[in-house]
Amino acid sequence: MIGLSLLDDLNDRQREAAETIDGPVLIFAGAGSGKTRALTYRIAHMVREKGIAPEHILAVTFTNKAANEMKERITRLIGDDARRLWAGTFHSICSRLLRRYGEEIGIAPNFVIYDEADQTALIKQAVSIADIDSQAYTPTRIRWAISSGKNELLDPQDYARARKGPFDEIVARVYSRYQQALRENNALDFDDLLVKAVELLRSRPKVLAALQERLRYVLVDEYQDINYAQYELVKLLSARERNICVVGDDDQSIYGWRGANVGLILSFQADNPNTRVIKLEQNYRSTQKILDCAHAVIRVNEDRAEKRLWTENGAGDNLVVYEAVNEEEEAAYVAGVVARQVRNSGTRYADYAVLYRANAMSRNLESAMREKGIPYEVVGGMSFYDRGEIKDLAAYLKLIYNLDDSISLRRIINKPARNIGEGTVSRLTQLAHSEGVTLFEACRLAGEESDLRKAQKEAVLHFYSMIRRLHEDAAAMSVSGIVKAVLERSGYTDALQASGKADDADRVDTLGELVTDAVKYEQSADEPSLGGFLERLALLSDLDKAEDLGSSVSLMTVHASKGLEFPIVFIVGMEEGIFPHERSMGDQFELAEERRLFYVALTRAQRMVYMSHARGRTIYGSPHGMIPSRFLKDLPPESIDCKFDADSPLMPRMFGDEEAAVRERTVLAGGIDITDVLRRARENSAAAAAQRQEPQTPPAQPSGGETVPEPTEAGKRKPAGATRKKAARSPAKQKKAASVQPLGTGTKVVHEDFGEGIVVSVDEKGDEPAVTVAFVAKGIKKILANHPKLKVRR
DNA sequence: ACAACTTTCTATAAA
DNA sequence: AGAAAGTTGT
Ligand SMILES: Nc1ncnc2c1ncn2[C@@H]1O[C@H](COP(=O)(O)OP(=O)(O)OP(=O)(O)O)[C@@H](O)[C@H]1O
Numbered sequence: 001m002i003g004l005s006l007l008d009d010l011n012d013r014q015r016e017a018a019e020t021i022d023g024p025v026l027i028f029a030g031a032g033s034g035k036t037r038a039l040t041y042r043i044a045h046m047v048r049e050k051g052i053a054p055e056h057i058l059a060v061t062f063t064n065k066a067a068n069e070m071k072e073r074i075t076r077l078i079g080d081d082a083r084r085l086w087a088g089t090f091h092s093i094c095s096r097l098l099r100r101y102g103e104e105i106g107i108a109p110n111f112v113i114y115d116e117a118d119q120t121a122l123i124k125q126a127v128s129i130a131d132i133d134s135q136a137y138t139p140t141r142i143r144w145a146i147s148s149g150k151n152e153l154l155d156p157q158d159y160a161r162a163r164k165g166p167f168d169e170i171v172a173r174v175y176s177r178y179q180q181a182l183r184e185n186n187a188l189d190f191d192d193l194l195v196k197a198v199e200l201l202r203s204r205p206k207v208l209a210a211l212q213e214r215l216r217y218v219l220v221d222e223y224q225d226i227n228y229a230q231y232e233l234v235k236l237l238s239a240r241e242r243n244i245c246v247v248g249d250d251d252q253s254i255y256g257w258r259g260a261n262v263g264l265i266l267s268f269q270a271d272n273p274n275t276r277v278i279k280l281e282q283n284y285r286s287t288q289k290i291l292d293c294a295h296a297v298i299r300v301n302e303d304r305a306e307k308r309l310w311t312e313n314g315a316g317d318n319l320v321v322y323e324a325v326n327e328e329e330e331a332a333y334v335a336g337v338v339a340r341q342v343r344n345s346g347t348r349y350a351d352y353a354v355l356y357r358a359n360a361m362s363r364n365l366e367s368a369m370r371e372k373g374i375p376y377e378v379v380g381g382m383s384f385y386d387r388g389e390i391k392d393l394a395a396y397l398k399l400i401y402n403l404d405d406s407i408s409l410r411r412i413i414n415k416p417a418r419n420i421g422e423g424t425v426s427r428l429t430q431l432a433h434s435e436g437v438t439l440f441e442a443c444r445l446a447g448e449e450s451d452l453r454k455a456q457k458e459a460v461l462h463f464y465s466m467i468r469r470l471h472e473d474a475a476a477m478s479v480s481g482i483v484k485a486v487l488e489r490s491g492y493t494d495a496l497q498a499s500g501k502a503d504d505a506d507r508v509d510t511l512g513e514l515v516t517d518a519v520k521y522e523q524s525a526d527e528p529s530l531g532g533f534l535e536r537l538a539l540l541s542d543l544d545k546a547e548d549l550g551s552s553v554s555l556m557t558v559h560a561s562k563g564l565e566f567p568i569v570f571i572v573g574m575e576e577g578i579f580p581h582e583r584s585m586g587d588q589f590e591l592a593e594e595r596r597l598f599y600v601a602l603t604r605a606q607r608m609v610y611m612s613h614a615r616g617r618t619i620y621g622s623p624h625g626m627i628p629s630r631f632l633k634d635l636p637p638e639s640i641d642c643k644f645d646a647d648s649p650l651m652p653r654m655f656g657d658e659e660a661a662v663r664e665r666t667v668l669a670g671g672i673d674i675t676d677v678l679r680r681a682r683e684n685s686a687a688a689a690a691q692r693q694e695p696q697t698p699p700a701q702p703s704g705g706e707t708v709p710e711p712t713e714a715g716k717r718k719p720a721g722a723t724r725k726k727a728a729r730s731p732a733k734q735k736k737a738a739s740v741q742p743l744g745t746g747t748k749v750v751h752e753d754f755g756e757g758i759v760v761s762v763d764e765k766g767d768e769p770a771v772t773v774a775f776v777a778k779g780i781k782k783i784l785a786n787h788p789k790l791k792v793r794r
Numbered sequence: 795a796c797a798a799c800t801t802t803c804t805a806t807a808a809a
Numbered sequence: 810a811g812a813a814a815g816t817t818g819t
Contacts, residue, residue: 062809063809089809090809091809092809113809115809116808116809190808190809191809193809194809254807255807255808257806257807257808258807258808258809357806357807358805358806358807359805359806359807360804360805360806361805363810363811380807380808414795417795417796419795419796420795421795421796422795423795424795538809539809540809541808541809542808542809557806557807557808558807559806559807559808560807560808578806581805581806581807582806583805583806584806597807618810619805619810620803620804620805620810620811621810621811622810
């Protein structure tokens with residue numbers, strides 16, 4: 001439909017990237033410069049103009065959602081051929097590879113994928129057998145160590161050889177047992193998917209050759225966050241044709257903690273002779289002020305490739321830094337701004353994202369959103385798929401799919417209660433050991449002859465035949481049919497319904513949703529299968545799992561927001577110990593990564609950013625005083641407005657006895673000196689006041705109007721969340737919004753009844769913005785910002 | 795074996 | 810504060 005103008009949507013540099021299809025290409029550029037778009041169009045161009053069959057192209061993305069959206073966009077550009085493209089995350093691609101070719105290296109095609117909880121459970125077993133002090137060496141720490149070993153492609157022997165201390169010694173021992181246990185369970189953990197895929201390609205030249213023949217063009221997005229195993233995989237696959245195009249930004253490397261190595265993108269050019277390096281400098285996403293702030297933050301880091309971005313989008317509004325009393329008030333502020341803007345400024349809920357450093361911080365935000373009736377969607381954290389009942393159901397499915405999976409078996413053998421307790425399970429384990437059979441087979445043996453009591457024998461045998469029958473029947477059933485059969489035959493639903501508790505009724509509903517999920521899967525998958533469904537369950541990213549971002553406010557971690565964009569972004573919890581996180585504060589490298597993370601957060605925004613920090617916060621149930629994040633200090637003062645809330649009873653004191661206020665607040669904050677907060681607040685109020693004197697200064701309240709960059713195309717990795725046109729606003733709304741504009745902290749005002757005064761704070765929590773004004777004659781009063789008797793004093 | 799109660803631990807980030 | 814783990818009584 002686009003004809004010859006396919007590449008018209010690209011600038012010159014992007015077009016160069018899209019047209020250079022042979023040999024190594026590195027697209028290296030800052031945030032929002034159109035890297036992903038260049039990649040997408042490059043694929044379309046290859047198929048459409050260069051006649052390359054889509055099945056010869058492999059595109060690796062960071063989430064499956066990104067892969068699907070890329071496919072969809074390419075489908076729009078070139079038609080249904082795009083469906084034959086290979087696109088996905090490293091993990092899903094490896095999983096598919098191993099299902100197909102895994103037997104070559106001894107992996108049965110019905111392997112199951114172990115998630116973190118399964119891994120930890122397995123390590124616990126390995127640790128207990130190995131008689132290791134599990135106090136000093138927690139399963140979690142060992143899991144981390146094993147995982148980082150795997151990311152470097154170290155097998156247990158390599159790990160033992162490279163050990164550096166007593167901890168590594170233990171890890172090496174556990175690692176070896178752990179791998180043994182995985183084999184016995186016919187399971188792979190997340191990291192194994194990569195490790196085994198590399199092993200396959202390295203050791204089976206025929207398989208490698210077949211894949212190289214098929215995958216002649218390899219493209220990788222977000223290359224700054226790949227680990228060594230992934231690097232090796234890409235290298236192997238692209239070794240023959242050497243048509244490898246990678247895209248990334250060293251400033252956005254935020255996954256070092258899980259083994260990603262930013263050096264791999266920095267050395268790409270050296271690694272691949274004749275690499276064409278393409279740098280993109282025009283930013284299409286954000287306002288100049290957002291870019292200024294982002295650059296001011298990231299330039300502090302050393303050892304980075306300097307990239308200066310420019311934009312035609314205009315300056316935009318000043319970014320806002322809000323000081324909240326505590327986390328609740330912070331959340332109320334966010335919800336208040338959203339509610340008011342959606343009401344008054346013609347924005348939509350989907351235009352907003354609230355970003356935070358840690359998943360646990362979503363709680364307050366959620367309740368604030370609920371309170372104001374704002375639709376929201378939490379990405380990641382404790383989601384649908386993490387609920388106990390879903391994991392139970394998944395465990396049933398895994399066991400039915402792979403009868404060797406003892407971890408899943410243990411999980412559900414007594415769910416619902418079947419009178420098979422811990423004691424019985426450990427007897428079964430012993431039996432399995434002594435007879436050299438799987439735990440599942442041990443159930444059958446135990447039912448025939450063993451020292452179990454009659455009731456237990458029957459229960460175990462009954463469980464065995466139930467699973468056995470499901471396993472056999474599954475072959476002829478649809479995925480949703482299997483799911484339903486499990487729920488019925490296991491008695492799981494019955495038990496929940498019989499309990500009569502409200503929570504359990506909710507659980508029944510949740511399980512019903514998984515049935516729906518299975519039906520949807522059947523409809524969308526090319527060849528639906530239980531294995532495919534389980535793979536999806538295991539490998540979907542948090543972002544993939546989230547639904548309906550198109551009509552709600554998105555709540556997610558900064559990590560999850562990578563690659564996305566939103567018109568308006570909130571970044572909450574800008575405090576020392578939170579962002580940067582205290583566990584990163586002791587290490588320069590980790591601190592630099594925290595800074596990059598903040599850079600990523602800022603650069604998600606198209607037209608407005610609100611940052612907030614709380615003076616106090618409840619952590620582990622007890623109150624803590626918080627210091628504003630060091631990153632806030634790096635923001636250019638001329639591009640930000642600071643606000644704080646005078647409703648806190650302490651604030652007015654600042655105008656009288658400031659020292660007392662400081663003392664009082666120091667106590668409030670748990671003994672931590674917050675003088676710095678006050679100093680900064682004063683400075684910024686003064687700066688803001690000074691700025692407001694100048695006529696051309698944009699208003700503090702984002703109007704959703706003039707400075708808004710043009711709406712994006714159907715929208716990046718965020719389908720329905722595109723920006724609204726400004727023309728849609730009614731004159732009445734415009735007038736209303738306009739009258740609110742100039743009242744920021746420090747503004748001098750005059751009131752018909754109260755006389756002259758100065759704005760002490762702006763309250764955005766309510767539906768209508770209110771200001772607290774210190775009147776010279778009448779003292780401090782709180783008034784609606786658009787009150788007709790209130791005027792700005794020139 | 796299991797429900798109800800008490801104590802301890804927890805919250806980086808994620809496929 | 811809330812979840813997980815541990816403990817007690819039936
Ligand atoms: N040539 C262009 N003309 C107009 N808009 C563009 C152009 N290229 C990209 N854009 C828009 O700019 C925004 C950012 O593009 P894109 O997501 O591709 O950037 P990116 O470099 O991948 O960003 P990030 O580094 O954050 O992942 C998108 O909304 C995209 O539609």
